[in-house]
Amino acid sequence: MNDRLYRIILFVAALVVPIVCGGVVYALVTDAHEAFEHFGFLKFLTSSEWSYTEGNEQYGALPFITGTLMTTLMALLFCIPFSLPVALFVGEYFRETKIASVLSTVTDLLAGIPSIIYGLWGFYTLRPIIMELNISPQGSGILTASLVLAIMIVPYAASLSAEFIKMVPNDLKEGAYSLGATRAEVVRKVIFPVAGSGIFSSYVLAIGRALGETMTVTMLIGNTNNIPDSITSTGNSMASIIANQFGEADGLRLSSLIAIGLILFLITALINMIGKIMIKRARIV
Amino acid sequence: MNKLKVKHRLAKDKLMLWSICLLAAMTAVPLLAILGEVLLRGYDQLSWSFFTESTPTAYKAMKAIAAGEPIPGGIANGIVGTMIMLGMAVVVAVPLGILCGAFLAENSKSRFAQFVSYLTDLLQGTPSVIIGIITYIWVVVPMKGYSAIAGSVALCIMMLPLIIRSTEETLKILPASLKEAGLALGGNKARVMMKVQLPAAFGGIFTGVLLAISRVIGETAPLMFTALGCSLIRFSIDKPISAVPLLIWEFFNDPNLQELIWGASLFLLLFVLTLNLLSKYLAKKWNH
Amino acid sequence: MESLTSILEFKKTCVSYTKQTMAVKYVSAAIERNTITAIMGPSGCGKSTLLRAVNLMHNLYPNIRVDGEILLNGENILSMEPIDVRRRVGMVFQRPAPFPTMSIYDNVLSGFALNGMKLSKSEKDITVERCLRSVALWDEVKDVLNKKGTFLSGGQQQRLCIARALAMKPDVLLMDEPTSALDPIATKHIEELLLELQKEVTILIVTHNMGQAKRISSKSMFMYLGELVEYGDTGTMFSNPTDERTKAYLTGKMG
Numbered sequence: 001m002n003d004r005l006y007r008i009i010l011f012v013a014a015l016v017v018p019i020v021c022g023g024v025v026y027a028l029v030t031d032a033h034e035a036f037e038h039f040g041f042l043k044f045l046t047s048s049e050w051s052y053t054e055g056n057e058q059y060g061a062l063p064f065i066t067g068t069l070m071t072t073l074m075a076l077l078f079c080i081p082f083s084l085p086v087a088l089f090v091g092e093y094f095r096e097t098k099i100a101s102v103l104s105t106v107t108d109l110l111a112g113i114p115s116i117i118y119g120l121w122g123f124y125t126l127r128p129i130i131m132e133l134n135i136s137p138q139g140s141g142i143l144t145a146s147l148v149l150a151i152m153i154v155p156y157a158a159s160l161s162a163e164f165i166k167m168v169p170n171d172l173k174e175g176a177y178s179l180g181a182t183r184a185e186v187v188r189k190v191i192f193p194v195a196g197s198g199i200f201s202s203y204v205l206a207i208g209r210a211l212g213e214t215m216t217v218t219m220l221i222g223n224t225n226n227i228p229d230s231i232t233s234t235g236n237s238m239a240s241i242i243a244n245q246f247g248e249a250d251g252l253r254l255s256s257l258i259a260i261g262l263i264l265f266l267i268t269a270l271i272n273m274i275g276k277i278m279i280k281r282a283r284i285v
Numbered sequence: 286m287n288k289l290k291v292k293h294r295l296a297k298d299k300l301m302l303w304s305i306c307l308l309a310a311m312t313a314v315p316l317l318a319i320l321g322e323v324l325l326r327g328y329d330q331l332s333w334s335f336f337t338e339s340t341p342t343a344y345k346a347m348k349a350i351a352a353g354e355p356i357p358g359g360i361a362n363g364i365v366g367t368m369i370m371l372g373m374a375v376v377v378a379v380p381l382g383i384l385c386g387a388f389l390a391e392n393s394k395s396r397f398a399q400f401v402s403y404l405t406d407l408l409q410g411t412p413s414v415i416i417g418i419i420t421y422i423w424v425v426v427p428m429k430g431y432s433a434i435a436g437s438v439a440l441c442i443m444m445l446p447l448i449i450r451s452t453e454e455t456l457k458i459l460p461a462s463l464k465e466a467g468l469a470l471g472g473n474k475a476r477v478m479m480k481v482q483l484p485a486a487f488g489g490i491f492t493g494v495l496l497a498i499s500r501v502i503g504e505t506a507p508l509m510f511t512a513l514g515c516s517l518i519r520f521s522i523d524k525p526i527s528a529v530p531l532l533i534w535e536f537f538n539d540p541n542l543q544e545l546i547w548g549a550s551l552f553l554l555l556f557v558l559t560l561n562l563l564s565k566y567l568a569k570k571w572n573h
Numbered sequence: 574m575e576s577l578t579s580i581l582e583f584k585k586t587c588v589s590y591t592k593q594t595m596a597v598k599y600v601s602a603a604i605e606r607n608t609i610t611a612i613m614g615p616s617g618c619g620k621s622t623l624l625r626a627v628n629l630m631h632n633l634y635p636n637i638r639v640d641g642e643i644l645l646n647g648e649n650i651l652s653m654e655p656i657d658v659r660r661r662v663g664m665v666f667q668r669p670a671p672f673p674t675m676s677i678y679d680n681v682l683s684g685f686a687l688n689g690m691k692l693s694k695s696e697k698d699i700t701v702e703r704c705l706r707s708v709a710l711w712d713e714v715k716d717v718l719n720k721k722g723t724f725l726s727g728g729q730q731q732r733l734c735i736a737r738a739l740a741m742k743p744d745v746l747l748m749d750e751p752t753s754a755l756d757p758i759a760t761k762h763i764e765e766l767l768l769e770l771q772k773e774v775t776i777l778i779v780t781h782n783m784g785q786a787k788r789i790s791s792k793s794m795f796m797y798l799g800e801l802v803e804y805g806d807t808g809t810m811f812s813n814p815t816d817e818r819t820k821a822y823l824t825g826k827m828g
Binding site: 002003005006007009010011013014016017018020021023024027028031081082085086088089090093103105106107108109110112113114115116117118119120121123124125151154158182183184185187208209211212213214215218219239242243246247257258261264265268269272273276 | 294300301302311391398400401411413414415417421422423445446503504505553554557561
Binding site for chain 1: 628673687689
């Protein structure tokens, strides 16, 4: 094989990625067009009605955008108290020890569990507990979904943050110790400020994961098409409404679901892009 | 006064250490709880027939429940479907991903490569449910029906960025001397890539492929709109087909089949976690 | 009588990284107050290891053992709380490493911030000016106190690190090859500074530069393979070393 042919083959293989991505955007935009045209883009985003009575179909994305944001932000909130200690455990306190690699394996395995199994566990184990505690009568809802979602994103946030915590130069840590600081003080006043932007960016990427998580949320959020009025009420996320209704939808409803898919795609792409740019910056510093 | 303050600070330091240990250890709780629940509840469902027979109809299951017998049948249709779709996806995604990864590693400075690299990240971060929608629009609509092909296209799109990344990263950390030595011996770039670099990177790429498989094998949402599911053991690729995660979803929604959930989940979980651990083990072994 | 002049005393101090090998073997020596003592020796002789034992840096690494005694004003520091010892014994490292997230001003005060000590604004201002003046950095940075410390040159950064250690008013200042990462001019500045500083603080400095030891120290230690071979007046040691190994090192026949 000569060099020219080799280069052409590699180039063609690399072209596949832009073609697929372009195709994704093209297909989503064309098929979402009908919904946007019918309702108007802004109206579609801000309407909270979702009814498919024939003759008077009304579709709006607001309940699902709200549902997605609520589950994601709450998952982030629940995830931090566990992912940060894991990151410190692996990246600082027990760095490069056997016990740290055991903990890394545990989080790797957590990351490997399929989301449908998280959903099952949430439904059969966590939901009864929530009902038992009288937090919500039906057990399903934003809260239940976020709790399981939080467990699912702990591994992503923790492993990336640990990487940045490990990168804090030893010179700085020893410098702080030599001034009489305790380890807790070194963590708070040297490691966190120095690794801060990296740690922050790993949470941005964890949000990117949580936004599009489908099966777990579908199984736990309760699947009602209204704007959730409290954290224990039921709702739907953008991903879960698609999972629930895509199979049976056609016409305007199908187009509306694809429009929700487009919005979800854009939000996820934006968040991931911000995260990646921040990570690149954090690595240089 | 000063002594007291030191004591206070040391106590805080200890408290921090212990809370970190405690909270970090608590992440093992969900893992053990999930493993435990799936194991305990799925264990007695596993039998020979569970892996060789296909899913029973709701009617058969109802009859068995009414007679107080265990539900007949198993998940063979799902296993076959998963294997067929995964096989097709791997056959396309692996060579394509390796070539694309090689392109990125060789031209890391070019504008186009950086663009492709960025899009790879974009694709990797795209929610799987959207990959499902896309495949539905691309494959299911033109083919006028759900099919194993559609399912495998979805899996393929999800695997591609993972394989591209692992290939690129493995090739990039190979010592430059390896490539230079190959070129110095008179090999052209293509030959050096095929005969020297890719074999040297085999370990990294292979574990990347294993990891990619373990990631997509449990995917449910994209298969719901593409492969749809089917209660027969099927080998034709242009018809709807089942998959293990699709079966779990089906059992979850059908009260008559709920007993089968745990066996199917146990099978899927063990499969995924074994692949996961295996790839980690191999990565460690081949790195030293 | 000795305890009156000696501030720091090593008594059969040993440091071991593993069970089999000792990096520092039974070092005994008394360091005089308000002097500069240089520790010399070929690389790997244990000079940095000995220095780091004095502010209990080795406690950070669970595998390292320190045995014997090290007395600070007559108290054995090995049985004291590390964070107490480290406030009384400052340290300056080989590579200047000001905290990158803090301004110059905050870097000088970082010891207080790290120890959770609160100062009033005027106390802060006074401390910053005093410390930066004593490292001869005040005139150069007084208008840019709010800029990040990493924005300074290497020599200035190292002086900032000395200022940060001085701010805690330590009894002893340990310096681990503080000029090895600096150019000759910056090195000269630091050496002049140290000669000034010995009035306020006792300095123990590890150096691989014999010229430096000769220029600034009044006492010198020569270490070889973990042992303290010779300890005495710098002048005497350079003109008339008693041990063959010291002689070989000083005449350049070794490391």
